[in-house]
Each structure stands twice: as structure tokens, then as C-alpha cells.
Amino acid sequence: MALVRQRAARRMAGCLALAAVAVATPSWAQWGGLPAPALPTLPSGLTDRLPLTRDGLIPNSLDRLLQAPARLDGLVRRSHGALQADPLGWPVVSGEIVAVDLSPEARARALAAGYSVLREEPLEALGLTATVLAPPRRLSLSRAVDRLREIAPDAEIAFNHVHSPAGMTGVGATGGPVATGPQAINARLGLIDTGIDVTHPAFTASGVSQRGFAGPARVGAHGTAVASLMVGRSGAFSGGAPGQNILVADIYGGDPAGGTSTGLAQALAWMVEQRVTVVNVSLVGPRNALVERAVAGAQARGVTLVAAVGNDGPAAPPLYPASYEGVVGVTAVSARDRTLPEAARGPQVDFAAPGADMAAAGSAGSWTTVRGSSFAAPIVAGLLSRNGGGAGAVTALANSAADLGEPGRDPVYGAGLVGTGSRVAPAGMGARGRLSR
Incomplete structure (x- = not known):
């Protein structure tokens, strides 16, 4: 692009x-x-x-x-042992190591060294195979990762990192299993997040198909709000692609160890299988070999990925998947069209979109106030989908963007501001409560 x-x-x-x-x-x-x-x-x-x-x-x-932001420490503590921290503080699934394209010979060497295979995760749609292994007894997870890299130098070895919703630490499900509604037929938009509440009025005009990748899909506040800003339509409210059908991959399922790298890769493979053209990922984490390969595999098969750049401040390190090559990174602006103080900056920023002082779908049919890059990215994803996705849609959107900040492309607003038509004042929707990040 x-x-x-x-x-x-x-x-x-x-x-x-x-x-x-x-x-x-x-x-x-x-x-x-x-x-x-x-x-x-x-x-x-x-x-x-x-x-x-x-x-x-x-x-x-x-x-x-x-290093991981200090806000993630609580995520590890609240997991009751399901998660631990990698050497730089990023949450990872305890006792799991991911090997991408592990050869039979390297697998045999790993087994001989005391590693055990927990599961195989073929990702045929992405041209990948992920093997999840447990470390040998009496060897720390970090040391086991380093040792496996020595044993299998031709494979890509990674922790099974956990991704959080663009800076949000409390994802939990806000409801039970997702309800069944009109199914998505020939959906071209995809969402990787929590499950969504299809009974909300915002989704009346959209077909929605949901699948869980951390157990059965469950309704979540974050995914519901994000999805409404992609395809929602209700009265004055309108998402980036109002009324479009959407596929939703829930990679959390209410699990404290949800949002994993393996779950994200599986969700991307499903999107490719279903021929989705634009996928929104309002999640952030560190660089991870499996996710990077999965992103590249999806892109090679025609998928345009859109991601939130994160809310850890302008001096924060690059967050992923927004910072992977070719991913469309989105920052958030206020009602005054100024970048949020907490928004990330850098070359990963491709567009700015509304992400504060606005309404999105809330619980039990209500509307809530949202803030953060999580809620700007889906607007851009919807706009790109309306133009078919791909490099041509990205270029066309950039040509229509309102230039903010320094003249031309800059690390604060990218190509400029888009999607202001999806910003509806909370008072106009009778919003109650607030959902951040």
C-alpha cells in the first residue's frame, strides 16, 4: 500500500x-x-x-x-496463574510456547529435550502450522523459549502473548452466550474482539455470524461498542459501513487467558476462509512471531487489516498489530478534532478518526460514551469496506481525508481525519455510562 x-x-x-x-x-x-x-x-x-x-x-x-505498560500488571495478577509475564512484562499464557513451522526433526529434538506437545494448530488458510508446547520440568518459561530457539533455529519461537483491547485491562463478558440473529451472508467485514450483542438496535439491519476461539462466543461490552461503529445504524447513529453484514471472532470468551496470539491467528484464518476483505482488530500487544506471520498470510490473500494504534501515550513503544507492515493504523481524536493525549504517535499512524465524546452501543439496548483508539479504528474499517478494501480503497480514503497537524502526512494524524459522520453526541442517543479505551 x-x-x-x-x-x-x-x-x-x-x-x-x-x-x-x-x-x-x-x-x-x-x-x-x-x-x-x-x-x-x-x-x-x-x-x-x-x-x-x-x-x-x-x-x-x-x-x-x-516493556509492557504498568497497567498490564493487574491483568496477570487477576488471572490466578493462568497468565504470567514475559521478560519485558507482557502477559503470556502460563506454560505455553508457540513454534511456527516446526520441522519433524526439530520436533523430535524438542521432545527428547523434555518439551511436550500440548496441541497442533494447523492454519491452512494462512499457509502456517503452529505447534504449542509445554516447557520441560524445572525450566522457567523464559529459559525454555530461549532453549527451544537453540534446538529449532529454523522455526519461529514465541510466547503465547495476550492482546488487550487497545489499552483496556478489563475485558470480561458483560452477558451470556451470544444470541442468534440474522446470519451474515457474503460478509466482507470482519471483527476480531469480544462477542457482540446482536439484539442491540444498532444491528437490526445487519446480518451477524459469530464464532468463539476461546470457548463459546460470549457478549462483551468492548466488541459490541466497536461493532456498532463499524456497521451500526439506528436513528441518528451510523457506523462506518451502516447495515453491512459482519463476521465476529470472539477470542476472549470470558476467559482470563483469552485474547491469545494463537486465538488471534485462528480468527484470521477463519476470516480468510470466509473471504472477508476488511478486518478490524482494536487490540494491542507486543510483537509476536505467530501473529506477524498470520497477518502477512491474511494480507497475501487479499485481506486489509485495520487496527487501533493504542492509548499508552505518544512516547509509548509501537504496539501491534497496528505497527505490522501493511496494517492500517488508526488514532483517535476528540470532538474538537484534536488527537487524544493518550493516543500513540509514530509512522504506524495512517488515519485519524473520531474516538471520544461520542456514542456507541452499550448493554441491554442502551448507548454508552466511548473514548480511545479502539473506537476510531472500526469507523475506518467500515469506510474501507464500502470501497471494497485493498490498496485502492486506502488511497481513496487518504485522498478524502482532512489534513490536520503539520501539512501532509505526519506521525500524529497520519493522512488526516476521516469518518466524522459517525460521531454522534452521546446526549443525542440517550447514552449512559462510559466505556474507555
Whole structure:
């Protein structure tokens, strides 16, 4: 895509530059309304493959850029042992290691070294196979990952990271199993999130098919709000693609260990099988080998992925999947069309869209007030779907965007602001309550 073709060369520079900004001018991060400072020019050819452990291309002094935000500590604590932290603090499933395309020979060596296979997860639609292994006894998960990389140097080895809804720490289900409604026929829009409440008036005009990838699909507040901003239509309220059919992949299922890398990859494979053209992922996490391969596999099969850039502040490290090459990253603006102070910045930002001071579908047929990049991304996904998805739709949307901030593309607003027609004042919908992030 034209908007993201040069992202790989720029992302490392942006990450290092933001580190310099954070050290030199810490107060800048508190003021989302100020223009971003000029980023220093760094040598060309720098890689964007940021390591997830301490032995990599980034010096140890910059490890803090890659560390998990402190808000995720509570997620691990509340999991009652289902989750633990990787060496940089990112939540991972306890006792699970993911190997992508593990050869029979490497598998045999791993078994001989004390690893055991928990399950095989073939992802034929993406051209991948994921093998989930348990570490040997008396070997920590982190050390077991390092050891397996030595045993199987040709495979890609990763933790089974957990993704959170664009900065939101409490995902839990807000209802029981999802209800059955009109099924999605020939849906071209997909959502990877929690399950949604199809009985909400916002979805009356849309067919919805849901599938669970962490047990049975369950209604969730986050997914319901996000989906309404993709396809919802009710009175004054209108999502990015009002009335379109949608496929929903619930990768949480009310499970404290939901939102895993393996679940996200399975959901993407399902979307490819169903011939979806645009998929919204309002979730964030660290770089993960399985998810990166799954994203690339989906893109190679014609899927346009849209993702929220996150809400951990302008000096935060790049979050994924928004920062993977080719993914359309979306930031959020307020009712005054100013970027939110908590919104991420950098070369991963392709578009800005409304993400605060507006209504979205809430519980029990109500409307709620939302804030965060989670709720900007689905608007962009809907707009791209209306134009068929693909590079042409991205270019057309960029050409229609309202330029904000510095002239031309910038790391705060990307190509500019789109989707303002989906911003409905909460008072106009009788909204109650507030859903952040």
C-alpha cells in the first residue's frame, strides 16, 4: 500500500526518536493538543524488527521502550496463574510456547529435550502450522523459549502473548452466550474482539455470524461498542459501513487467558476462509512471531487489516498489530478534532478518526460514551469496506481525508481525519455510562 510502503524503514527511527523526546522533554507527552516535535534524522537501512527479549538489535539501555505498560500488571495478577509475564512484562499464557513451522526433526529434538506437545494448530488458510508446547520440568518459561530457539533455529519461537483491547485491562463478558440473529451472508467485514450483542438496535439491519476461539462466543461490552461503529445504524447513529453484514471472532470468551496470539491467528484464518476483505482488530500487544506471520498470510490473500494504534501515550513503544507492515493504523481524536493525549504517535499512524465524546452501543439496548483508539479504528474499517478494501480503497480514503497537524502526512494524524459522520453526541442517543479505551 502506498501509505505504508516505507513504514519498515521509518518505524525504528520513529521509535528511537520518541525515546529521545521522552527523555529530553517529558512534559510533551502530557499535552496531546501540541504539535509533535520534529523527529531527528537517523541513518537509512535500520531494521524495524524490535526484539522481544534482551538479546537483539536494540541495546539494553533501550529495553524500557519495549516493556509492557504498568497497567498490564493487574491483568496477570487477576488471572490466578493462568497468565504470567514475559521478560519485558507482557502477559503470556502460563506454560505455553508457540513454534511456527516446526520441522519433524526439530520436533523430535524438542521432545527428547523434555518439551511436550500440548496441541497442533494447523492454519491452512494462512499457509502456517503452529505447534504449542509445554516447557520441560524445572525450566522457567523464559529459559525454555530461549532453549527451544537453540534446538529449532529454523522455526519461529514465541510466547503465547495476550492482546488487550487497545489499552483496556478489563475485558470480561458483560452477558451470556451470544444470541442468534440474522446470519451474515457474503460478509466482507470482519471483527476480531469480544462477542457482540446482536439484539442491540444498532444491528437490526445487519446480518451477524459469530464464532468463539476461546470457548463459546460470549457478549462483551468492548466488541459490541466497536461493532456498532463499524456497521451500526439506528436513528441518528451510523457506523462506518451502516447495515453491512459482519463476521465476529470472539477470542476472549470470558476467559482470563483469552485474547491469545494463537486465538488471534485462528480468527484470521477463519476470516480468510470466509473471504472477508476488511478486518478490524482494536487490540494491542507486543510483537509476536505467530501473529506477524498470520497477518502477512491474511494480507497475501487479499485481506486489509485495520487496527487501533493504542492509548499508552505518544512516547509509548509501537504496539501491534497496528505497527505490522501493511496494517492500517488508526488514532483517535476528540470532538474538537484534536488527537487524544493518550493516543500513540509514530509512522504506524495512517488515519485519524473520531474516538471520544461520542456514542456507541452499550448493554441491554442502551448507548454508552466511548473514548480511545479502539473506537476510531472500526469507523475506518467500515469506510474501507464500502470501497471494497485493498490498496485502492486506502488511497481513496487518504485522498478524502482532512489534513490536520503539520501539512501532509505526519506521525500524529497520519493522512488526516476521516469518518466524522459517525460521531454522534452521546446526549443525542440517550447514552449512559462510559466505556474507555
